[in-house]
Amino acid sequence: AGGGARPADGSARPAAGGAGPRPADDRSPDAAPPSAAPPARVTFDMDAWCDVYIDGAPRGRARRDVALSVPAGVHTFECTQGPGAPAWRTTRAVAPGQVVALRGSVLPDVTVTVAVHADAAVIRGRRYRPGDALRLPAGRHRVQLVRDGRAVADAFVRVPARAACRLVDRPRLACVRP
Secondary structure (H helix, E strand, O other): OOOOOOOOOOOOOOOOOOOOOOOOOOOOOOOOOOOOOEEEEEEEEEEEOOOEEEOOOOEEEEOOOOOOEEEEEEEEEEEEOOOOOOOEEEEEEEEOOOOOEEEEOOEEEEEEEEOOOEEEEEEEEEEOOOOOOEEEOOOOEEEEEEEOOOOEEEEEEOOOOOEEEEEEEEOOEEEEEE
């Protein structure tokens, strides 16, 4: 029976005009390989709400309990509260299937000078005397004032996002411009 010679690999040659047996793999040359690597999964543990950008593309609000998929490789991760607001940014390489928990702060540190009419202010479990300076992230902090060994005031104080503030207790407990 006619049919002509077969190539050395034993496969059939297509007939003139392109008809004939199809190769077992008929994907286009730029299609993904059948065993594509699984994406990496990234979570964001931030100190305040922020919107996530990966390689400049918006990906929604940062949540500790929601992982975002990204292909393996080097990526720039950013979390911001909007234009002109402070931002947290990092560049990381992630491997296929890797689970990465990114932690960061979008709130700037503020120099707080204690200027209260009490023996001490207790902030984050530490005692600070009038005149002491400490660094706190902007945001709400519990402050307890101590006089003669006992608490005389206990309140949450908002530390503003600026370079510095003074912690005062008159007319009320607050962190004000220096």
